[in-house]
Amino acid sequence: MTVSRRKVLKAGLVGGGMAMLPFGLMKNAWAAPGKTLVRYNVLSQEGQKMLAIYADAVKKMMAKDPRDPLSWTFQWYTHAMPGDRPKAETIEKMYGPGSSPNKELAKAMWWTCEPHASKGVNSNAFLPWHRMYVVYFEQIIRAVSGRPDFTLPYWDYTGPYSASGNNYSVMPKQFLLEKDPVWGPLYRPDRNPGSNAGKPVVDAGNPLDLSCMKWPNYADKGTVAGFCSNINGNPHGALHGDVGNQKGMGQVPWAANDPIFWLHHANIDRIWASWNKSGGKNPNDSAFLNETWVFADGAGKGIKVKVSEVLDTTTLAYPYVYAEYAERPKGSLPFPSAQKNxxxxxxxxxxxxxxxxxxxxxxxxxxxxxxxxxxxxxxxxxxxxxxxxxxxxxxxxxxxxxxxxxxxxxxxxxxxxxxxxxxxxxxxxxxxxxxxxxxxxxxxxxxxxxxxxxxxxxxxxxxxxxxxxxxxxxxxxxxxxxxxxxxxxxxxxxxxxxxxxxx
The missing domain is CATH 2.60.120 (Jelly Rolls)
Structure with a gap:
């Protein structure tokens, strides 16, 4: 399927003091503009091909200067930073005194994960912020790998048990091979022991499921949590805790250092797209639609992105769809009830x-x-x-x-x-x-x-x-x-x- 390119996300100044930000337009040097690409299940044949590209790109990103926006560390710190690395002090130590484009970009990007970086209640921003994060990370993988056809595979840990006994909550085997010359970059020691031993990651009694899709409203209504808050809890937060430890996926400051993070969030994004595809409506108030963040594109340039620009994966400048979408579980509330209390x-x-x-x-x-x-x-x-x-x-x-x-x-x-x-x-x-x-x-x-x-x-x-x-x-x-x-x-x-x- 191919759709026309609706628009290019325009560059703009972040505000006073940010004039040196290396802003740029999204160009076809790292993607195919206007062509709809497909994100695949990591266990599929196509997903395995994409995973090989991903592993090689992760290795190259890890070798880059951490001050480079295309480096692994720079992208990790965009999500959050460990407590022993305060943002302002770390930036000054890494970049030195004075100003530079990448230093200003780090100030604008690092530790902006929603809702964990916000002083106010901003739970509705969880899904769009992470969609932006994954979209631009995906562009960086394309640039680093030289593969404009690359799409990030997703790990569907909520999938059913197969007839052969395959447990989808077991981490893909390529993430478990510490010293493998091809897959080693995907390994991290800071996981729960069972995760790296190839055991199901699910906590006993608390399965990873799609109950979040049962809710008909995106935002909370009073004390009743909506789709966004509930997906944040399960499967999002539950999977983080199931996989990681205190210096891994289990803690916000360390989570994005684990390569499995990105396949996890591709799946969270897929569930959101599935909920929309089933009839779920996103908020349409200006406070939600106009919230803006800065990310680095495949050229390492700053891109200022608004929530309203990323609510439909098929209308992005570089659109994508998923090979499979999730269906709402039995017992889901009908969408008209979103208007009731x-x-x-x-x-x-x-x-x-x-x-x-x-x-x-x-x-x-x-x-x-x-x-x-x-x-x-x-x-x-x-x-x-x-x-x-x-x-x-x-x-x-x-x-x-x-x-x-x-x-x-x-x-x-x-x-x-x-x-x-x-x-x-x-x-x-x-x-x-x-x-x-x-x-x-x-x-x-x-x-x-x-x-x-x-x-x-x-x-x-x-x-x-x-x-x-x-x-x-x-x-x-x-x-x-x-x-x-x-x-x-x-x-x-x-x-x-x-x-x-x-x-």
């Missing part, structure tokens, strides 16, 4: 009480949900109140203001209605909360990046509890840690709510 049924804060964050740690935490007075006016049992709702009601269990003093480095499984003293079993499991990126300190400036939010559709679990007669009172939510949180991080949840929506 969920109604509160129970919450973690008792009526009249002062709201306090729920502290999490290395042991299970149970929270008994409370029914607000306004909801409980008839003084019926909680089960009776739910049975009186429309028969087509769905239920959302939401966790708001998930925060910490630093990245906890672990995850939590969520159980709904688990009896007191009972061991957690799959029957009560409704999902998992990824702590990847939670509590990140943006730009080394000492401020927290935006806290996160996640929601689960729990209608099946609610109806199971009703059938068992176990909802005389509102259910208890139990959070069971997978691993200990890092010392001093003190993860918390601001509130937990159970809400209903008639669809």
């Amino acid at each position: 969920f109604q509160l049924r129970a919450e973690s804060v008792a009526p009249g009480a002062t709201a306090k964050a729920i502290a999490l740690g290395g042991k299970a935490t149970s929270v008994a949900l409370q029914v607000p007075v306004a909801v409980n006016a008839l003084k019926q049992s909680f089960g009776a109140q739910l049975k009186a709702l429309p028969s087509n009601s769905v239920y959302a269990l939401s966790f708001d203001a998930i925060d910490a003093n630093g990245e906890p480095g672990n995850n939590y499984l969520v159980y709904l209605g688990l009896p007191a003293g009972a061991a957690p079993t799959p029957e009560y499991l409704v999902g998992g909360i990824s702590m990847f990126g939670v509590g990140m300190q943006g730009m080394h400036g000492g401020h927290h990046a935006s806290s996160t939010r996640v929601s689960f559709l729990v209608g099946e679990r609610i109806h199971g509890l009703l059938a068992a007669g176990g909802l005389e009172a509102a259910p208890t939510v139990t959070l069971v840690p997978i691993g200990e949180p890092n010392p001093g991080t003190e993860p918390t949840i601001g509130s937990i709510t159970l809400q209903s929506l008639a669809v």
